[in-house]
Amino acid sequence: xxxxxxxxxxxxxxxxxxxxxxxxxxxxxxxxxxxxxxxxxxxxxxxxxxxxxxxxxxxxxxxxxxxxxxxxxxxxxxxxxxxxxxxxxxxxxxxxxxxxxxxxxxx
Amino acid sequence: xxxxxxxxxxxxxxxxxxxxxxxxxxxxxxxxxxxxxxxxxxxxxxxxxxxxxxxxxxxxxxxxxxxxxxxxxxxxxxxxxxxxxxxxxxxxxxxxxxxxxxxxxxxxxxxxxxxxxxxxx
Numbered sequence: 450x451x452x453x454x455x456x457x458x459x460x461x462x463x464x465x466x467x468x469x470x471x472x473x474x475x476x477x478x479x480x481x482x483x484x485x486x487x488x489x490x491x492x493x494x495x496x497x498x499x500x501x502x503x504x505x506x507x508x509x510x511x512x513x514x515x516x517x518x519x520x521x522x523x524x525x526x527x528x529x530x531x532x533x534x535x536x537x538x539x540x541x542x543x544x545x546x547x548x549x550x551x552x553x554x555x556x
Numbered sequence: 557x558x559x560x561x562x563x564x565x566x567x568x569x570x571x572x573x574x575x576x577x578x579x580x581x582x583x584x585x586x587x588x589x590x591x592x593x594x595x596x597x598x599x600x601x602x603x604x605x606x607x608x609x610x611x612x613x614x615x616x617x618x619x620x621x622x623x624x625x626x627x628x629x630x631x632x633x634x635x636x637x638x639x640x641x642x643x644x645x646x647x648x649x650x651x652x653x654x655x656x657x658x659x660x661x662x663x664x665x666x667x668x669x670x671x672x673x674x675x676x677x
Contacts, residue, residue, distance in 0.1 A: 540662035543615040544603060545606070546603065
């Protein structure tokens with residue numbers, strides 16, 4: 450199985466900060482990496498697919514990138530509505546696997 | 557718009573069975589693969605199962621293989637998850653999620669609101 454290691458597990462940030470979340474795959478997954486946002490008591494929401502393809506309706510302050518087996522989700526200027534938990538997920542092979550999540554909290 | 561509504565959750569003793577349903581609307585259900593994803597209380601996301609649009613291929617997570625069965629009825633726009641031999645560690649919110657394609661995309665572009673399954677004596 451492909452392991453997805455996400456870091457940090459939590460972070461505190463202020464509105465307007467630039468935030469970076471990293472996800473590392475245990476093997477090559479090409480660009481088969483997706484990012485989701487989950488707010489408390491809500492279902493996850495797809496933000497980015499194929500490492501860097503922003504979903505329709507997702508603000509442009511969100512972006513994704515890749516470098517080998519390392520993937521990054523960046524929020525360029527954190528907004529109040531961005532405080533949530535973020536998960537990466539590999540879609541390269543079954544069993545599909547998620548990172549452990551990063552909780553973004555208000556500083 | 558895409559809508560996925562799960563039902564069938566509840567409290568069940570260990571070793572028993574439960575069947576979850578997910579009713580879909582707002583898109584051509586028979587053209588999309590469908591998944592179940594679960595989340596234990598306070599924990600992260602875990603993929604459970606996938607069926608392709610025509611049930612020609614089905615895949616399962618290691619922790620549920622041999623106990624859970626995913627199926628669908630395209631005429632009723634409904635996805636199912638038959639859960640047998642339930643364990644305490646199966647306690648979770650179960651989400652149905654639409655695959656971005658016929659089943660081979662393997663990412664989730666729409667999610668239901670979830671249904672809670674509690675396995676407890």
